[in-house]
Amino acid sequence: MAKTKSVYICTNCGADSPKWIGKCPICGEWNSYVEEIINTKLSATKSSYHSTENSKSKPLKLNEINIAEEPRIDVRNSELNRVLGGGLVPGSLVLIGGEPGIGKSTLILQTVLGLHGKKTLYVSGEESARQLKLRADRIQKSENPDCYIVCETSLEEIFVHIKNVQPDLVIIDSIQTISTETIESSPGSVSQVRECSASILKFAKETGTPVLLIGHINKEGSIAGPKVLEHIVDTVLQFEGDQHYMYRILRSIKNRFGSTAELGIYEMRQNGLREVSNPSELLLSQNHEGLSGVAIAAAIEGIRPFLIETQSLVSTAAYGTPQRSAT
Incomplete structure (x- = not known):
């Protein structure tokens, strides 16, 4: 049998300890340690995405690096383009968080349906394919014929679907529902979120495929899971607003490819989100x-x-x- 051990991991910085500690000695955060069960026998390399091309990198001189700017992907949504800094950067990892029911999945699905000419793979770990189809019909957007839907929570199976479909854009809804077999803990735990996001980041950087992650938030209003998740991704977007009112605000908390001072405004309607160009x-x-x-x-x-x-x-x-x- 595989040996298991229990460790305590800080949700803020990822430091581990054999016993519970009130204050983290690394980052100084109070009451941030949670218990995790770790399997010591399983290999940690099964869930990583192996590129079929050059897997080994070599150091380059600074003057040998090509600085030609890659064209951004226009998501056909002016408010989202503005917050992203002009569109999606190839190979980028974008995290979108917000309150339950605020409209995160509606925003992403509406954007995906308008991307004609781009093959997209929508991985749903929370809703069934029938639910997504009903939402797409309610949004009444022109349907993208190259939009693929798969309901899966296993990271290894997701990578198999990605290799078969070869999409131009991947959506994970949500990162807290994805789990890998290499870690003996439940989905949404600190270890699962950290390892799954690290493997997805490696896939995005190796293949140049942009990935959109939808994330939950905790009762304090910050992104649920370890703080390392926000450090791993390239862009963190916050979708906020009052559920009793129709207006929503999309703001950037972190953006490696643009300014964090921009914000987008939407109006929630029965047939989806309407962009508010004149606030x-x-x-x-x-x-x-x-x-x-x-x-x-x-x-x-x-x-x-x-x-x-x-x-x-x-x-x-x-x-x-x-x-x-x-x-």
């Missing part, structure tokens, strides 16, 4: 002429100007001490 339409009320207590100011976020409306309401105080509150 002032949702920040200004329509009939404000002749009203007192309304002021409009200009602000800038990244390189986009916004017109923001401030409203003040005054009423008589029921008690002797009035109060002032702002929302």
